[in-house]
Amino acid sequence: MLNNIRIVLVETAHPGNIGSVARAMKTMGLKHLYLVRPNLFPSQTADALASSAKDVLDNAVVVDALDDAIADCHIVMGTSTRSRTIPWPLLSPRELAEKARDEFNHTQVAILFGREQSGLTNEELHRCHFHVQIPANPEYSSLNIAAAVQVIAYELYFASLTESQPGSWDYPLATAKELEGFYTHLETVLINMDFLNPKAPRQLMTRLRRLFGRAQMDVMEVNILRGILAAVNNKL
Amino acid sequence: MLNNIRIVLVETAHPGNIGSVARAMKTMGLKHLYLVRPNLFPSQTADALASSAKDVLDNAVVVDALDDAIADCHIVMGTSTRSRTIPWPLLSPRELAEKARDEFNHTQVAILFGREQSGLTNEELHRCHFHVQIPANPEYSSLNIAAAVQVIAYELYFASLTESQPGSWDYPLATAKELEGFYTHLETVLINMDFLNPKAPRQLMTRLRRLFGRAQMDVMEVNILRGILAAVNNKL
Numbered sequence: 001m002l003n004n005i006r007i008v009l010v011e012t013a014h015p016g017n018i019g020s021v022a023r024a025m026k027t028m029g030l031k032h033l034y035l036v037r038p039n040l041f042p043s044q045t046a047d048a049l050a051s052s053a054k055d056v057l058d059n060a061v062v063v064d065a066l067d068d069a070i071a072d073c074h075i076v077m078g079t080s081t082r083s084r085t086i087p088w089p090l091l092s093p094r095e096l097a098e099k100a101r102d103e104f105n106h107t108q109v110a111i112l113f114g115r116e117q118s119g120l121t122n123e124e125l126h127r128c129h130f131h132v133q134i135p136a137n138p139e140y141s142s143l144n145i146a147a148a149v150q151v152i153a154y155e156l157y158f159a160s161l162t163e164s165q166p167g168s169w170d171y172p173l174a175t176a177k178e179l180e181g182f183y184t185h186l187e188t189v190l191i192n193m194d195f196l197n198p199k200a201p202r203q204l205m206t207r208l209r210r211l212f213g214r215a216q217m218d219v220m221e222v223n224i225l226r227g228i229l230a231a232v233n234n235k236l
Numbered sequence: 237m238l239n240n241i242r243i244v245l246v247e248t249a250h251p252g253n254i255g256s257v258a259r260a261m262k263t264m265g266l267k268h269l270y271l272v273r274p275n276l277f278p279s280q281t282a283d284a285l286a287s288s289a290k291d292v293l294d295n296a297v298v299v300d301a302l303d304d305a306i307a308d309c310h311i312v313m314g315t316s317t318r319s320r321t322i323p324w325p326l327l328s329p330r331e332l333a334e335k336a337r338d339e340f341n342h343t344q345v346a347i348l349f350g351r352e353q354s355g356l357t358n359e360e361l362h363r364c365h366f367h368v369q370i371p372a373n374p375e376y377s378s379l380n381i382a383a384a385v386q387v388i389a390y391e392l393y394f395a396s397l398t399e400s401q402p403g404s405w406d407y408p409l410a411t412a413k414e415l416e417g418f419y420t421h422l423e424t425v426l427i428n429m430d431f432l433n434p435k436a437p438r439q440l441m442t443r444l445r446r447l448f449g450r451a452q453m454d455v456m457e458v459n460i461l462r463g464i465l466a467a468v469n470n471k472l
Binding site: 028093134136140144150154 | 260263265289328329330370371372378379380382383386387390397
């Protein structure tokens with residue numbers, strides 16, 4: 001289970017935090033670190049704070065775009081401390097861990113952590129199927145990023161120690177890339193239908209992303225929906 | 237509940253870690269920090285890493301001896317990554333949090349964290365009623381001290397959000413100081429009885445500490461046992 005989970009850090013400012021994240025990950029058996037546009041990496045500060053988890057840094061994947069970090073993932077979760085205008089399916093770290101554990105063996109899971117100062121953007125959060133919030137003191141809820149990774153990694157490791165009862169399903173879950181293809185297709189058709197005005201899109205696509213993300217669609221379902229979209233488009 | 241919990245750091249080497257611990261504590265609603273022989277405190281590095289938790293540092297209590305930090309506590313727990321020659325009652329962070337939650341309102345709880353490099357000594361661990369072990373990767377289980385505090389504080393905060401069903405009891409729990417008085421009394425009597433050879437004590441007192449600590453005695457029970465010890469001594 002732990003081998004199918006990746007930690008994705010978006011635009012981390014301080015290299016020391018990247019090192020501390022690597023250490024936190026390794027203590028909980030996580031190996032796969034993705035860095036989206038890190039401010040400075042590799043760095044000696046990161047190496048020093050990683051302590052004996054330098055191998056996690058050595059194997060880290062640096063990418064320019066978030067989509068490159070999550071394209072092949074089936075479940076994408078993003079950490080968020082703010083309430084959004086549109087509420088999103090929200091998990092506690094414990095629920096996140098149980099969800100990751102109870103999926104199938106080959107499900108790839110990405111967990112996103114945002115910038116030290118400002119977290120994830122709304123657009124990035126809309127890429128996520130679920131949001132994760134670490135319960136914290138309402139008067140001061142600002143965990144250091146490595147501390148946040150430690151808490152979530154701890155819940156994942158703890159969950160991995162207990163028996164799982166995986167469900168059974170007939171088709172594999174769709175990947176993030178397949179879902180993006182679907183969303184693009186959907187948006188195009190909605191625009192063609194004059195249902196969605198691209199000059200005043202409001203929150204339509206956001207709400208649709210939330211709906212389909214939460215549903216965790218399989219590849220067959222995506223194919224069916226895209227078949228419907230293609231048929232609609234033909235009729236126009 | 238959270239107001240009755242103190243975090244005790246023993247001989248912390250790096251002031252930055254003290255600051256990071258303060259931040260981790262405050263994010264989870266913990267306020268009371270005790271420092272036993274810190275290497276350097278106060279310090280600007282600690283202040284910087286505490287971020288908005290400087291009030292926790294300002295109110296920290298610095299003491300010379302561990303006993304001064306725990307004397308008035310009813311439950312003392314110590315973090316340990318090593319297996320000891322004598323197994324001690326061992327809790328996970330979750331069990332620790334549930335135990336702290338389910339005790340009475342006025343129970344004072346101390347949670348001890350040892351040196352960055354070497355943890356708590358055996359003697360310090362024997363002061364604890366329970367040991368706490370954070371589940372971790374067997375190949376690399378070395379959490380940074382602030383990360384360890386974060387995980388345990390998170391479990392405490394999470395537990396504090398859920399309902400507790402406190403039991404009922406007729407007497408308050410004995411404090412650590414009262415227990416130490418009992419252990420000293422017991423040891424003296426055992427020596428007087430020639431049961432314990434102070435030149436070759438072996439692990440007798442250690443095992444007795446483990447037994448009585450685990451039992452979480454109330455003040456009446458301690459009084460009864462000390463009454464028995466006094467009576468034995470009178471007979472000698």
